[in-house]
Amino acid sequence: MSTQPGNRDAGAWAQPVHRLTVSEGHINVSGRRPTAPMHGFGRMWQKTYRTSLAGTDVSPSEAITVWKQHFPEFWPAGNRFFAPLAGIAPGEVAALDLSMPGGLKLSTGVLVLYADDESFTLMTPEGHMFAGWITFSAFVEDGATCAQAQVLMRASDPLYELGMTFGGHRQEDAHWSHTLTALALHLGASGEVSAETVCVDRKRQWSRAGNVWHNAGMRSALHMAGAPGRMLKNAFRRHEV
Amino acid sequence: MNELTTQLEVRTPAPGVSVIEISGEVTRESDGALTDAYQRASDQAQTIILAFDTLDYMNSSGIGLLVTLLVRAQRSHQSILACGLTEHYRQIFELTRLDEVISIYDTEDAALTAVA
Numbered sequence: 001m002s003t004q005p006g007n008r009d010a011g012a013w014a015q016p017v018h019r020l021t022v023s024e025g026h027i028n029v030s031g032r033r034p035t036a037p038m039h040g041f042g043r044m045w046q047k048t049y050r051t052s053l054a055g056t057d058v059s060p061s062e063a064i065t066v067w068k069q070h071f072p073e074f075w076p077a078g079n080r081f082f083a084p085l086a087g088i089a090p091g092e093v094a095a096l097d098l099s100m101p102g103g104l105k106l107s108t109g110v111l112v113l114y115a116d117d118e119s120f121t122l123m124t125p126e127g128h129m130f131a132g133w134i135t136f137s138a139f140v141e142d143g144a145t146c147a148q149a150q151v152l153m154r155a156s157d158p159l160y161e162l163g164m165t166f167g168g169h170r171q172e173d174a175h176w177s178h179t180l181t182a183l184a185l186h187l188g189a190s191g192e193v194s195a196e197t198v199c200v201d202r203k204r205q206w207s208r209a210g211n212v213w214h215n216a217g218m219r220s221a222l223h224m225a226g227a228p229g230r231m232l233k234n235a236f237r238r239h240e241v
Numbered sequence: 242m243n244e245l246t247t248q249l250e251v252r253t254p255a256p257g258v259s260v261i262e263i264s265g266e267v268t269r270e271s272d273g274a275l276t277d278a279y280q281r282a283s284d285q286a287q288t289i290i291l292a293f294d295t296l297d298y299m300n301s302s303g304i305g306l307l308v309t310l311l312v313r314a315q316r317s318h319q320s321i322l323a324c325g326l327t328e329h330y331r332q333i334f335e336l337t338r339l340d341e342v343i344s345i346y347d348t349e350d351a352a353l354t355a356v357a
Contacts, residue, residue, distance in 0.1 A: 007297070007298065007327065007329045007330070008297065008298045009298050009299060009300055010329055012300065013332075013333055013336065014336060015332070015336070016332050016335045016336045017336065034336075034338070035338070036308065036337050036338045036339065037308050038308065038311070038338070038339075038341070038342050039338065044312060046305075046309065113301055113336070113337070114300060114301035116300065119300060119301065119302065121301035121302075123337075133301065133305070135301050135302055135305065137269065137302065139269070150302070150305070152305050152308060152309070200309050200312050201312045201315075201316065203316075
């Protein structure tokens with residue numbers, strides 16, 4: 001093994017974690033393994049959304065500080081990001097409630113895989129719509145600070161792949177475009193967003209079709225369907241006490 | 242960080258095997274250089290060894306580049322191996338689960354022995 005000295009990025013990475021844990025009241029996160037793009041089922045995509053902060057004097061590190069602090073506020077209405085108490089820091093886990101078509105709420109989460117002054121990366125757990133990570137970064141290009149969200153992902157299972165093909169990708173594009181526009185407007189820029197989508201691998205990984213077992217969409221729907229029963233059960237329990 | 246500080250050297254230590262020595266930093270800015278090095282290494286190689294002995298810094302964008310490189314290699318029916326990772330970078334490979342798809346060896350010699 002190499003004996004090179006300590007690495008500058010050491011404090012920016014999460015510690016290895018086998019299974020995620022999150023506070024009670026959130027489903028589809030605790031006990032789930034974090035997933036990389038290799039673990040998904042669908043085609044692999046790299047999607048890059050970018051906005052220029054030209055006209056402002058915001059540095060990349062200032063943009064990332066604001067983005068971390070106000071991360072949930074920039075999301076489209078109907079979606080919730082339950083920020084960890086320690087904020088967006090390496091190893092922290094956040095729960096998410098995402099608004100889906102048909103009034104369904106999809107409950108899942110993310111692990112903060114990496115966070116430094118100029119970028120941070122969220123990694124998805126088993127059951128999320130996609131296996132992969134999203135890197136949020138800011139950098140100077142052509143003399144202006146740019147903010148960027150880059151998603152490297154495969155849809156986690158065949159159901160999600162179908163969903164992504166029929167509207168899911170469009171919904172995701174809208175989500176991150178909205179987020180970047182909100183960030184840019186917050187920082188005093190115009191908020192125009194460019195998007196680039198690259199298919200990294202057209203092959204679907206049929207060996208990963210079994211990921212459907214963890215599908216957070218189905219489990220969220222079952223959880224919602226079981227809500228009246230749980231309410232009744234709790235009411236009886238209270239009555240007995 | 243706009244200055245390119247990735248140094249990549251491509252060698253062919255054995256027939257069908259290429260080594261990409263990765264030095265300095267692997268970040269978003271390394272994309273073009275890494276793609277170029279991969280293309281040079283791919284020439285008649287079935288196995289590509291990524292040697293990280295002198296890697297100084299890698300962020301999550303850099304790990305993303307390794308994933309896309311891995312996919313390209315898989316599409317071309319090539320194997321990717323890694324060697325020279327410090328304990329820190331071994332942990333990152335474990336965290337990102339890259340260790341499940343890239344075989345890791347302590348040294349280049351060990352990697353070469355494995356593919357011989």
